[in-house]
Amino acid sequence: MRNQICHSWALALLTFLVAACGGASGAFSPTFPDSREADIEHVLARVEAAPARPTSSISVGVTEGASPQLFAYDLRAARMLWSIPTHTAVTPVVAGDTVITDENRQITGHDLRTGHETFTLDSEALHLVGGDGEGRLGVFVLSTGGGVIASSKIIMIDGDSIRWTRTAEHACGVPAIHAGLVFVPWGNQNISVLDADSADETARIRIRDDVVGHAFVEGTHVYVGQAGLFRLTPSIAHGTKAEAAYLAVHTPDLPGRPAFLPDAYVPPANASSAAHSVRFAWRPTGTGEEVHLVDDSLYLVFYRTVVALDPSAENVRWVHQSTEDIVGASVQSNGLLVADHTGVLTLLDHADGRPGWHGNLGVAPSSIELGTGDLALQSSPVGEVRPLRDQLTSAAEDTDSRLVPVRVLAVHWLAALEDDAVTENLVSICSAPRVPPSVHNAACVALSERTRSDDHVIAALERHASFLQGTTVPPVGALAQAATRMQERRAIPLLIAQLRDPQTPVEDLPAVVNALKVLGDRSVVDSLEDFLRLYHAEEPTDALTSALSLSVDALVALAGPVAADTLREIADDALGIGQVRSRAAAALEGLGAVSAAAQQADEVRQTGVQATTDTAEADTDADARPEMLTMQHVEAALSPVMNDLQTCMRQDRTHPPSVRIVIVVDGDGVVQQVTTQPPTAQACITPFVSGATFPANRRGSRQVLTYTLRR
Amino acid sequence: MRVELPFSLVFAVSLLLAPLGAAHAQRGVTPAQIRTLLTSSDVGEIRNGIEAVGVVGTGPAVEPLVARIRAGLSPELLDLALDTLLVASRPEAGPVLIELTSHRRAAVRLKAVQALVASHARGAEGCLTTALNDGDPGVRSAAALGLGQLNARGAVETLFLALERGVLEASTAIGQLAAPADIPRLRSYVGRLPFDAMTPAFSEILARRDVPERAKLDLIAQLAEVATAEVKTYLQEFVASLPATDHSAVRRAAEDATLRIVN
Numbered sequence: 001m002r003n004q005i006c007h008s009w010a011l012a013l014l015t016f017l018v019a020a021c022g023g024a025s026g027a028f029s030p031t032f033p034d035s036r037e038a039d040i041e042h043v044l045a046r047v048e049a050a051p052a053r054p055t056s057s058i059s060v061g062v063t064e065g066a067s068p069q070l071f072a073y074d075l076r077a078a079r080m081l082w083s084i085p086t087h088t089a090v091t092p093v094v095a096g097d098t099v100i101t102d103e104n105r106q107i108t109g110h111d112l113r114t115g116h117e118t119f120t121l122d123s124e125a126l127h128l129v130g131g132d133g134e135g136r137l138g139v140f141v142l143s144t145g146g147g148v149i150a151s152s153k154i155i156m157i158d159g160d161s162i163r164w165t166r167t168a169e170h171a172c173g174v175p176a177i178h179a180g181l182v183f184v185p186w187g188n189q190n191i192s193v194l195d196a197d198s199a200d201e202t203a204r205i206r207i208r209d210d211v212v213g214h215a216f217v218e219g220t221h222v223y224v225g226q227a228g229l230f231r232l233t234p235s236i237a238h239g240t241k242a243e244a245a246y247l248a249v250h251t252p253d254l255p256g257r258p259a260f261l262p263d264a265y266v267p268p269a270n271a272s273s274a275a276h277s278v279r280f281a282w283r284p285t286g287t288g289e290e291v292h293l294v295d296d297s298l299y300l301v302f303y304r305t306v307v308a309l310d311p312s313a314e315n316v317r318w319v320h321q322s323t324e325d326i327v328g329a330s331v332q333s334n335g336l337l338v339a340d341h342t343g344v345l346t347l348l349d350h351a352d353g354r355p356g357w358h359g360n361l362g363v364a365p366s367s368i369e370l371g372t373g374d375l376a377l378q379s380s381p382v383g384e385v386r387p388l389r390d391q392l393t394s395a396a397e398d399t400d401s402r403l404v405p406v407r408v409l410a411v412h413w414l415a416a417l418e419d420d421a422v423t424e425n426l427v428s429i430c431s432a433p434r435v436p437p438s439v440h441n442a443a444c445v446a447l448s449e450r451t452r453s454d455d456h457v458i459a460a461l462e463r464h465a466s467f468l469q470g471t472t473v474p475p476v477g478a479l480a481q482a483a484t485r486m487q488e489r490r491a492i493p494l495l496i497a498q499l500r501d502p503q504t505p506v507e508d509l510p511a512v513v514n515a516l517k518v519l520g521d522r523s524v525v526d527s528l529e530d531f532l533r534l535y536h537a538e539e540p541t542d543a544l545t546s547a548l549s550l551s552v553d554a555l556v557a558l559a560g561p562v563a564a565d566t567l568r569e570i571a572d573d574a575l576g577i578g579q580v581r582s583r584a585a586a587a588l589e590g591l592g593a594v595s596a597a598a599q600q601a602d603e604v605r606q607t608g609v610q611a612t613t614d615t616a617e618a619d620t621d622a623d624a625r626p627e628m629l630t631m632q633h634v635e636a637a638l639s640p641v642m643n644d645l646q647t648c649m650r651q652d653r654t655h656p657p658s659v660r661i662v663i664v665v666d667g668d669g670v671v672q673q674v675t676t677q678p679p680t681a682q683a684c685i686t687p688f689v690s691g692a693t694f695p696a697n698r699r700g701s702r703q704v705l706t707y708t709l710r711r
Numbered sequence: 712m713r714v715e716l717p718f719s720l721v722f723a724v725s726l727l728l729a730p731l732g733a734a735h736a737q738r739g740v741t742p743a744q745i746r747t748l749l750t751s752s753d754v755g756e757i758r759n760g761i762e763a764v765g766v767v768g769t770g771p772a773v774e775p776l777v778a779r780i781r782a783g784l785s786p787e788l789l790d791l792a793l794d795t796l797l798v799a800s801r802p803e804a805g806p807v808l809i810e811l812t813s814h815r816r817a818a819v820r821l822k823a824v825q826a827l828v829a830s831h832a833r834g835a836e837g838c839l840t841t842a843l844n845d846g847d848p849g850v851r852s853a854a855a856l857g858l859g860q861l862n863a864r865g866a867v868e869t870l871f872l873a874l875e876r877g878v879l880e881a882s883t884a885i886g887q888l889a890a891p892a893d894i895p896r897l898r899s900y901v902g903r904l905p906f907d908a909m910t911p912a913f914s915e916i917l918a919r920r921d922v923p924e925r926a927k928l929d930l931i932a933q934l935a936e937v938a939t940a941e942v943k944t945y946l947q948e949f950v951a952s953l954p955a956t957d958h959s960a961v962r963r964a965a966e967d968a969t970l971r972i973v974n
Contacts, residue, residue: 467845533781
């Protein structure tokens, strides 16, 4: 039956009723006492006594296009119930047996099963906030939304008639109805409980440390919340999250800021808004003071991507990538039921996200509410369960530009997995061409922060760009940083090869040089010197200058005084990059200071040794070994081969004015290593120096001795 | 094999060096003097030293320049040094040129490849084969042409791969290096690659004295089967390029083919 209240007499009657009822009950009065335990207990007693809300498989949605349609589809019967033209501004509200739309300032009720219009009324420029219903009874709220001068209407319907209307000089949120009671959140912190028959306020709850904008019913429980979730239990009288039955939920920061529950105090998103494709889906459960989410899962819907998260949003269970945008989602006991914008319905398995039950609406919705409660759809998931890291990698590599924010999140979630193989995935994303900068950066940073040694970093560093083989340069900078954190010395030769490869991006070179400095030893010095010499006079760029300056530091760290000649060449070369020359000059000064200190210490030691030796010799047959070797010992040891060394120097093709020889001698006087500067003299000089006889030292210490051979 | 240097480059360098070269030559500049110039911190002296190397052009003169390159030069001087080594064409420069084929600047790598080809240095073939992988198309092209000039028969397989990947200059090199058995494979690229890119290879093969006449006739026959207008034009131009005194079977085959192609 159609009840057309838009006739003038009916409007007059409605106005009268509003005035009469609204004023008399004291609902929303500022003097009404809140959080009285007795009131709340009374409310809870009625809630507990009421039967659980029945489920409904009737889904209501809106299609897009030139002739948008409002439709109702029965999921269990797999049948379109009705479809009518609509111009609803916002997603229709299902309030029990009534579907409420907001079209051109006109609020219209439609019978859920037939679509027949049951009432219309002027919205009076208020927007439809939301509603709820059980069978014939329904309640919905019209409101101006938040602000200082706010007003709202709470309208109770009974079948095809308006039972009562209440006004409130506050912004009201989404109401719920259960056990003959209407729960109306308002003013961010209050929930007024009205009697569904009389509209009298019977209880008021005040939440002191959280916002409440929504009330809803799940099973036999009433919940309120917005950023988090309260279940109405006696503890709600305390009015705090800590003392009430409360679930804190953390949602990732995403564009459009999809919330756990939409802000009920701002105008709702229109029917074709992307908000229907960027949202969270969940269903509360638990008993007593425990509030949980079904399967402990918070589902993030982001256009084509669905992510099953835990309530902390830090741990991912699975990721599903749909081929089409998802416009509706409903949590079921066995998974997440989603509807895409082509009308395809799919139940994603709660454990792994594999698709199971399928349906098809036969229309292309822009938004849809998928029934109420658990529909107990029989589902047999199909397909292979891919490792989570592969699911996240696929999500991160999705080419849909709208998905960039969730792709970045996928990289973070991927990096957080306790799986060494993740490194391989991060390498793949970090080196993939045409990846948006934010995704690329996230992957490269995550890769550079890997700390557990694994072969993937080594394998990636082995790769070089090859035109013929079709390979591309790996993310060398991030890999170098990772190798450094991993203390992965196997990377040393690979890093040298990357340093020499012109196709290694110059931006990656500082990280490569730094890694060589941290991981390297004498074996990398020649490569660093070659690099420094070859490029120190090149056209400077920030990255190249940085890499060259770091090379100076690395040479000092790895070669010590042996690097002095090279550094002097760089510092003295007028063609060189100023910043690099300065760095080399500063390094030389530092080396000079160290050498002077060492020489002084040597002299002191030598004096002490001499004094000790004198004393010892005077007393007994003293130990003839020196405490430590000095330059005199070196000269004495090299004296027999001095002519050979001079010949080596004269015949050196670089004609050096002098040759610096660095000799590593162990505690027994055995020469362990000889290096020369210039290196061209090394082959000739080394055999002579290695064959020289050095005394052992009393400390048994390994010494590094420097001797300068001059013409 | 005679090395073909870019004429404009040789001309420019010769002009640049001629007056200085004469001056140095008059002074009888020695490698020691060159070394002194090259180890200077004055840009002008270094430049003079590099130019002197070009004038003297001997192995001992090249060595100080090699050392100076390894010690580092500004981009401008390094370019000049490479131009000089290109003109000098000394095998002594081979090792440093090989090192410079891995320089970060593509222009340096290109000059190094060209100078390496000119110097016929040991190891050049392997280095140029590697340079076919270079990220810069100019370097790849120069490497491909260089392999042909160096008669690097061992690089044919890699040149085919380069050709497949779009290094069209590999066509010329393959034409210079291919064995008769490789010719059918070369012909198989007709249709897959622009015909213009293939004609240098065919021209090289048809001009080579070490390719049996039978192989050339087979090539012409295979081209005639393609029978496109551009094949006809190519064969007409080939015939026109032959001396009037040439009455070879290859010429007759090419003439017959042009008549048979109706396009």
